[in-house]
Amino acid sequence: MKKFKISLLLLLTCLLVVVSACSNSDKAASEKKKMQFFVSGDNVEGAALATMSKKYSEETGVEIEVVDVPFNDMVTRITNMVQAGNPPALARTAGFNPIWRDSLADLSATLSDKNLREDLAIKDDGKVKGLPLDLTAVGLYINKDLFDKAGVKYPTTEEDVWTWDEFRTALETVIEKTDAKYGLVMDQSEHRLSTLLYQFGSKGFYEENGQYTTNAETKKALNYFVKLNDDKIMPKAVWSAGEDPSSMFKSGQVAAYYSGVWQIKDFEKNIKNFEWASVYMPYEKVRATNLGGNYIVKFEGSGVEKEAQKFIDWLYTKENYEELASLGGYLPVVADAKVDYAVGEQGTKSYEVYRNEMKASDPIAAKLKAELDVLQLTSEKTANNAIRDNVVKTLNGEQSVEDTIKNVNEKLTDAYVK
Numbered sequence: 001m002k003k004f005k006i007s008l009l010l011l012l013t014c015l016l017v018v019v020s021a022c023s024n025s026d027k028a029a030s031e032k033k034k035m036q037f038f039v040s041g042d043n044v045e046g047a048a049l050a051t052m053s054k055k056y057s058e059e060t061g062v063e064i065e066v067v068d069v070p071f072n073d074m075v076t077r078i079t080n081m082v083q084a085g086n087p088p089a090l091a092r093t094a095g096f097n098p099i100w101r102d103s104l105a106d107l108s109a110t111l112s113d114k115n116l117r118e119d120l121a122i123k124d125d126g127k128v129k130g131l132p133l134d135l136t137a138v139g140l141y142i143n144k145d146l147f148d149k150a151g152v153k154y155p156t157t158e159e160d161v162w163t164w165d166e167f168r169t170a171l172e173t174v175i176e177k178t179d180a181k182y183g184l185v186m187d188q189s190e191h192r193l194s195t196l197l198y199q200f201g202s203k204g205f206y207e208e209n210g211q212y213t214t215n216a217e218t219k220k221a222l223n224y225f226v227k228l229n230d231d232k233i234m235p236k237a238v239w240s241a242g243e244d245p246s247s248m249f250k251s252g253q254v255a256a257y258y259s260g261v262w263q264i265k266d267f268e269k270n271i272k273n274f275e276w277a278s279v280y281m282p283y284e285k286v287r288a289t290n291l292g293g294n295y296i297v298k299f300e301g302s303g304v305e306k307e308a309q310k311f312i313d314w315l316y317t318k319e320n321y322e323e324l325a326s327l328g329g330y331l332p333v334v335a336d337a338k339v340d341y342a343v344g345e346q347g348t349k350s351y352e353v354y355r356n357e358m359k360a361s362d363p364i365a366a367k368l369k370a371e372l373d374v375l376q377l378t379s380e381k382t383a384n385n386a387i388r389d390n391v392v393k394t395l396n397g398e399q400s401v402e403d404t405i406k407n408v409n410e411k412l413t414d415a416y417v418k
Helices: 002-031 045-061 071-083 097-101 108-111 144-150 164-177 188-201 216-228 234-241 245-250 261-270 305-315 318-329 347-358 365-377 386-395 402-416
Strands: 033-037 064-068 089-093 122-126 125-131 136-143 184-185 205-209 209-211 256-262 276-279 293-300
Touching: 033 045, 033 071, 033 305, 045 064, 045 318, 064 318, 071 089, 071 097, 071 347, 089 136, 089 305, 097 365, 108 125, 108 305, 122 365, 125 276, 125 365, 136 144, 136 188, 136 261, 136 347, 164 184, 164 256, 184 188, 184 205, 184 234, 184 245, 188 216, 188 256, 188 365, 188 386, 205 402, 216 386, 234 256, 234 386, 256 261, 261 347, 276 347, 293 305, 305 318, 386 402
Parallel strands: 033 064, 033 089, 184 256
Antiparallel strands: 089 293, 122 125, 125 293, 136 256, 136 276, 205 209
């Protein structure tokens, strides 16, 4: 009897071990299917990816944890995770770090299979390390009510485009004749500022004879931008202290806003206190809009590489991508995508303005952005925001425009010249 009790006890113990092992195995399998997708969130673009991730989970049972990461923290946070050997499965990013280089999966098959724009992909040694997720362009919004109240005309066709001096005069008149607090705000972004530089004929910062340099028009454009930040035309606090230009424009107290196509859906939904419009940007020598966008990247070492690849392929399937682009207000990167943005008359006109701006733009705008994105990934060092950070120092009275140009050239040379 005693032997029987011992045998029974051993049997029950074994059964518990087996059940526990099965339970742990099931749990591990369940956890393995869950993947982290890092996204810089907002109520339009970030929400679009969250919506599509939820749809995929409902269709497949694979859980996607969409992690909202502040835009300016994205590259640093992922870099830390890669160094710790614990990267996310996927990320939507506009920037890169060379530490990611060996951890990024090759997405060449998706690029070709899904008919994506090859010129927008991030390539490294023949491998595709970043797929374009959306195409963006810089543009100009105005508070139409303020312009109308001041009796100031604005461009409605490409034949009416302002010069920069004409635009400044228009803003001064609006400020004088209305209760506008400022004439113009611009996102604290190299992407936005570079558009102004190109419009003045700048060729940006580029390598020549083993070091970075720029042309004379860059200095002229930077001087012009600094003079605009006079706390009348532009509030210095946006660039020097990081105040939110979007909120300032939405308040109705700013006549114009230099931002981008991603704002259209948000403005149409959330601006109720005045009528706004997209208008053609001013120029000095050439018309230009800086092209850019975000990329989707997949990391090796996440433990869910196969599941992540299936999601990417699903997302870029034509009908799913069209839905994503519609929700996020994206200009499409899938060549045959037809996007219904589900916007009203003003939104429809705005997308037309952006398409025309892109057609008229100096090619330099797209070329330099793509080159710098690749350099961020493939160089041993990075020079992210070298232009922005040095311009901020100039606006804060810490250095001259000449010093800003010198410092940017040195920073880029140190980071990117082999």
